[in-house]
Amino acid sequence: MSAPPHPEAETQPIRRERPRRRVGVLRWAFALLLAAGAALAVLPDLIGLDRRSPFAQVIAFRPLMVAGLLVLVVVGAVITVFARRFWPVPLALAVVALIGAALVAPRTIPATTQPAAGGPALKVFVANVYEGQADADSLAALIEAEAPDVVSVPESGANYESELAPLLEPMGYRTAASVGPWERDVTGNTVAWADRLGEVRTRIGEDTRFPYIEISGGGLGELRFVAFHSVAPVPRSVATWRSDLSEVQKWCSSGSPAIIAGDFNATLDHSVFRDATAGCGDAAAQTGNGLAGTWPTWAPQWIGPQIDHVLATAPITAESFETRLVPGSDHRAIIATLRLP
Structure with missing residues (x-):
């Protein structure tokens, strides 16, 4: 004769794992959305948006924005150490920051x-x-x-x-x-x-x-x-x-x-x-x-x-x-x- 089922066995909810692919897509979508916002502020001149307001005013501060963006990348990298799935965010922001830095840095180097x-x-x-x-x-x-x-x-x-x-x-x-x-x-x-x-x-x-x-x-x-x-x-x-x-x-x-x-x-x-x-x-x-x-x-x-x-x-x-x-x-x-x- 088999033992009766445990009382909690019938009421225990069935755990369903969230599809990893969906989570990954959402994570990347969030990272790309942040990067797009950063690009609009830091790189509007690449598509001519800086010819109009408010980009004509904002782009004047690109060196400062690039510096701030690099700080955010470092902070994001530190967060990634503790939350590895966060890595798309600092990666996407780093791409924008590096393009901006490449446009700004030559002005700090004397011409040959x-x-x-x-x-x-x-x-x-x-x-x-x-x-x-x-x-x-x-x-x-x-x-x-x-x-x-x-x-x-x-x-x-x-x-x-x-x-x-x-x-x-x-x-x-x-x-x-x-x-x-x-x-x-x-x-x-x-x-x-x-x-x-x-x-x-x-x-x-x-x-x-x-x-x-x-x-x-x-x-x-x-x-x-x-x-x-x-x-x-x-x-x-x-x-x-x-x-x-x-x-x-x-x-x-x-x-x-x-x-x-x-x-x-x-x-x-x-x-x-x-x-x-x-x-x-x-x-x-x-x-x-x-x-x-x-x-x-x-x-x-x-x-x-x-x-x-x-x-x-x-x-x-x-x-x-x-x-x-x-x-x-x-x-x-x-x-x-x-x-x-």
């Missing part, structure tokens, strides 16, 4: 291109003066200390020029502004050049939202130096921003020597900027300083984007690139030494 042997040096100074609010005495003192050949001063019209010119003239500089005293400083550009360049010609261009000013002749010869300022890519002005930057192409691709210096409100991560400046070299990237943020000054330099640039057509090559603080401005000033052919 050698400057033209025996060519003269030209020192360029750029200082956005924040709607004419930067301290003119401090700016003049910095210009005196650095002794640049040419100076580009975005967000400076005739009003700010009237403050700066009397300070620079005793040092041997002359100035010109792209807008008159009836216009706000934020809409203008001022250029200054050393007397040692002789009699130069000035030309104001109104093809951009903020009129630029160009000098040539004298000691510059056929070289054109342009003080430039693009409108910022805020949501309502992205189309104007793209139009402003497209104007840079006429200097970079003309075949004539040119240096364009100022506030472009764009970084090398913007495809619009890269397309417009094809044919020009960026002084910061050429010297391995392509991640030195120029805005805003209240943030550490490694956080802010580099939106101020000194561009030059080949074979003009940058030998040095540095930044300085100017009291009252939200931009760091740029000092670059270029070697002319």
